[in-house]
Amino acid sequence: MPEKPDRSAIEIRNVSKIFGSGDDQVKALDNVSVDIRENEFFTLLGPSGCGKTTLLRLIAGFDFPTEGEIRLHGEDIAPLPPFKRPVNTVFQNYALFPHMTVAQNIAFGLEMLGRPKQEIEARVAAMLKLVKMEQLRNRKTSQISGGQQQRVALARALAPQPKVLLLDEPLSALDYKLRKEMQIELKRLQGETGITFIFVTHDQEEALTMSDRIAVMSAGRILQVGSPWEIYDHPAERFVADFIGETNFLTGTVKEAGNGRARLLLGSGAEIAASAASDFKPNAEATLMVRPEHAKLVKGKGDLGGTVQNIVYFGTDTHIHVRLDGGEMFIVRQQNARSAGCGFEEGEKVGVSIGDDAAQVLRD
Amino acid sequence: MSSASEVADAAERKDVRGRWLLSLPALLIIGIASVFPLLIVLVYSFLKPGSYGDVVWQFSPDAWVGVLFQRDIFDGTLSIADAHLSIFWRSVRLSLMTTVLALILGFPTAYFIATRPERTRAIWLFLITIPFWTNLLIRTFAIQEVIRNEGVVNGLLMKLGVISSPIQMMFTDFAIMIGMVYVYFPLMVxxxxxxxxxxxxxxVEAGYDLYATRLKVLWRIIIPMVKPGIIAGSILVFIPSLGAYVTPRVLGGGRNLMLGNLIELQFGQGRNWPLGAALSITLLVIVMAALLIYVRKASNGGAHHG
Known part of the structure; x- marks a missing residue:
């Protein structure tokens, strides 16, 4: 991965946004602060209603924060109208102008900036080439497919060479295969243009595969900011672990804690030590989180005992659902080999082995 | 196979006959209410006027000559009928001005209503249409009450000391235009x-995002997209304005005639039904021509935009 400069493109400082007034008040954003670096593919990830689109609209200028600052390269842009911000948006439904052709759509921003005609033409041609749409430049936007509209929306937003490109769930309307294609395409465009991308999505897989860094949001707050790897393997909270990927959660009480680790006593009487996301006091309630692919199923005794209840074959791997002796369900994911089955049978007594680095203790 | 296709053929024939029968009522109504009366008007315009109204069944092109020319009563030479021409011109001019003014006022009004929350929109629309439920004559007299010399506007301005003597608004083209804008406003909105x-x-947001100012968004995005509404509203205001009768009669007095008044005059005091019929058809032709130009321009504009 190329070295990214660490300067901030966007700094969000203590931003709150309240919609409505009186009893109808809704706090869409609650004291949010985050730095988005230059030339970074940054993703705002969260379930619908978590405030991610609101934050994007504040950056774009369609709404204004109730409190706080939004800085672009150090300059507070929060009071500026959208047409004075060097920021462009790819809208969820593309919002292409239906009364203009593909080329006219792409030229619109440049025209509004008052660029000379020659420059506009050259830039439109370059953009059409960038998104591979040269053939369709004179088509109306209603005469092209969803994926092509997506490309035009991208070209239109990139044409004025914004400092930051905002993408509001741009792939949600595409079918699975096209979405996969566009994910790679977006990543390529970001690399080629060197523009900071801020990408909003509720699709955790999309976030993991495309982003340099991810901010996980819930109920108007940012819960964690980190690389996909950090978010997946070292979630800061139970919500983050639950929202991203599949996870086994086991509740228990802290026996001892310190040095970033904690020893947990589970309901079944088993004791497991793991790294801890925050500081714990003995006897506190906590959750042990284990990714299905990080646990191992063994014949005989493991860290936890249980019975195989269900075996689900997925092609690339097999999910084995184990009913633990304490009563909880636990899923173990095994990569499949070609020659043999998964090696276990339904109803078989098994042990679950959790390696030293496989689990994490989380606050409840 | 062949029997199946025969059955299908028969069904289709029956279908076609069924369609004809179904459209018969519509055709009858169009025939009786539209084509037949128009034919009467056309025939009347080629007859001679009776001395006490009505027509004499004798072919004569005089009425059509009279639309544009007048015959000198002494030597019988033809000269251009200035009076008619000035009435045509006033009608077209006033109707155009009415349409433009209604558009200028109606556009922000419609935009305002369209951007209200959904449940309050119906109330605004209701308010716009309320005057429509009142008798046209009464509404026109109400305007007279507002703009006459001793009326509300002049009274208020004089009381405030803005003017010392009343501004003459009644019996002017201005009065006719104000009246027509008021009457046809809902048809624009x-x-x-x-x-x-x-x-x-x-x-609109996408426009702002791409550096368009409010004015540019209005001009480049909103107006092109609501163009069908602009065209429909303009046609709906222009056409009845051109043929307006009550408004110019009441607010324009006897001096500022429009085409509708001129036509009425021929069937009333003028006792020249053929001329009235010829003028009616002239009005119809003007309207059709205006429509044709508009439609052609509109479809050209559409093609131009892509």
Whole structure:
């Protein structure tokens, strides 16, 4: 991965946004602060209603924060109208102008900036080439497919060479295969243009595969900011672990804690030590989180005992659902080999082995 | 196979006959209510006027000559009928001005209504249409009450000391125009609202996002997209304005005639039914020509935009 400069493109400082007034008040954003670096593919990830689109609209200028600052390269842009911000948006439904052709759509921003005609033409041609749409430049936007509209929306937003490109769930309307294609395409465009991308999505897989860094949001707050790897393997909270990927959660009480680790006593009487996301006091309630692919199923005794209840074959791997002796369900994911089955049978007594680095203790 | 296709053929024939039968009532109504009366008007315009109204069944092109020319009573030479021409011109001019003024006032009104929350929109539309339920004559007299020399506007201005003597508004072209704008305003607002309601306001946001100022967004995005509403509203205001009768009669007095008044005059005091019929058809032709130009321009504009 190329070295990214660490300067901030966007700094969000203590931003709150309240919609409505009186009893109808809704706090869409609650004291949010985050730095988005230059030339970074940054993703705002969260379930619908978590405030991610609101934050994007504040950056774009369609709404204004109730409190706080939004800085672009150090300059507070929060009071500026959208047409004075060097920021462009790819809208969820593309919002292409239906009364203009593909080329006219792409030229619109440049025209509004008052660029000379020659420059506009050259830039439109370059953009059409960038998104591979040269053939369709004179088509109306209603005469092209969803994926092509997506490309035009991208070209239109990139044409004025914004400092930051905002993408509001741009792939949600595409079918699975096209979405996969566009994910790679977006990543390529970001690399080629060197523009900071801020990408909003509720699709955790999309976030993991495309982003340099991810901010996980819930109920108007940012819960964690980190690389996909950090978010997946070292979630800061139970919500983050639950929202991203599949996870086994086991509740228990802290026996001892310190040095970033904690020893947990589970309901079944088993004791497991793991790294801890925050500081714990003995006897506190906590959750042990284990990714299905990080646990191992063994014949005989493991860290936890249980019975195989269900075996689900997925092609690339097999999910084995184990009913633990304490009563909880636990899923173990095994990569499949070609020659043999998964090696276990339904109803078989098994042990679950959790390696030293496989689990994490989380606050409840 | 062949029997199946025969059955299908028979069904189709029956279908065609069925369609004809179904459209018969519509055809009858169009025939009786539209084509037949128009034919009467056309025939009357080629007859001679009776001395006490009505027509004499004798072919004569005089009425058509009379639309544009007048015959000198002494030597019988023809000269251009200035009076008629000035009435044509006033009608077209006033109707155009009415349409433009109604558009200028109606556009922000429709935009305002379209951007209200959904449950309050119906109330605004209701308010716009209320005057429509009142008798036209009464509404016109109400305007007279507002703009006459001793009326509300002059009274207020004089009381405030802005003017010392009343401004003459009654019996002017201005009065006719104000009256027609008031009367036909809903016909402008409703189609404008209908197309603005369908406007995708995310496109407006996209415009702002791409550095367009408010004025540019209005000009480059909103207006092109609500163009069908602008055209429909303008046609709906222009056409009845051209043939307006009550408004110019009441607010324009006897001096400022429009085409509708001129036609009425021929069937009333003028006792020249053929001329009235010829003038009616002239009005119809002007309207059709205006429509044709508009439609052609509109479809050209559409093609131009892509």
């Amino acid at each position: 409703l189609p404008l609202y209908a197309s603005m309601e369908k406007l995708d306001f995310r496109l």
